[in-house]
Amino acid sequence: MRIATLFLGAALVAGASYALAAARPPAQDPVAQDPVAQDAEAHAETVLETHMLTVKASIRALRRSLRDAESAPASLTSIGAMQAAILAAKGETPRMAERIPEAQRAAFLSAFRLEMITLMRAALDLEAAVLNGDQEQVQSVFDALRELEDPAHEKFTDGE
Numbered sequence: 074m075r076i077a078t079l080f081l082g083a084a085l086v087a088g089a090s091y092a093l094a095a096a097r098p099p100a101q102d103p104v105a106q107d108p109v110a111q112d113a114e115a116h117a118e119t120v121l122e123t124h125m126l127t128v129k130a131s132i133r134a135l136r137r138s139l140r141d142a143e144s145a146p147a148s149l150t151s152i153g154a155m156q157a158a159i160l161a162a163k164g165e166t167p168r169m170a171e172r173i174p175e176a177q178r179a180a181f182l183s184a185f186r187l188e189m190i191t192l193m194r195a196a197l198d199l200e201a202a203v204l205n206g207d208q209e210q211v212q213s214v215f216d217a218l219r220e221l222e223d224p225a226h227e228k229f230t231d232g233e
């Protein structure tokens with residue numbers, strides 16, 4: 074009985090945090106502030122794509138805000154939105170997985186998830202650099218984060 078209550082409690086907390094993430098207030102939602110991203114989101118075909126579009130919109134906002142240490146609060150908001158999107162994306166399955174032979178699919182999905190972890194690490198490093206106020210570090214971590222996109226898309230999408 075006790076254990077069942079604990080499980081129910083944990084499920085409720087998990088459910089509530091998903092609900093909160095889904096109802097992002099507009100001020101913390103980079104897509105809501107970016108008409109190009111909004112249009113793309115309206116045409117997104119998968120949940121993963123929607124999260125990727127949030128990552129992209131966050132990066133667009135960060136390209137401006139990271140230049141100026143005084144915009145650190147705005148940068149931290151965008152980085153938070155990006156981390157939430159990566160966390161959600163990490164649990165999704167790329168469309169391409171359907172076309173991977175079954176014998177290789179588990180390895181493909183592990184490689185995808187490991188690459189998402191790398192992206193999340195870069196997003197955490199970026200947050201730390203902003204908090205430390207180290208502008209040089211901010212720029213080098215941001216560049217490294219952006220460089221993850223193309224090789225990852227080569228491996229995990231087939232251009233649909």
Ligand code: HEM
Binds near residue numbers: 129226
């Ligand atoms: C800076 C990093 C990244 C950005 C800005 C980004 C952005 C995007 C965007 C905008 C899309 C939608 C389709 C398109 O317009 O190309 C997309 C799709 C996709 N991205 Fe990323 N991405 C990034 C990193 C990654 C990483 C690290 C992975 C893998 C771990 C990944 C895996 C995918 C997959 C699998 C799709 C296809 C969606 C699907 O299969 O449903 N992306 N990404």
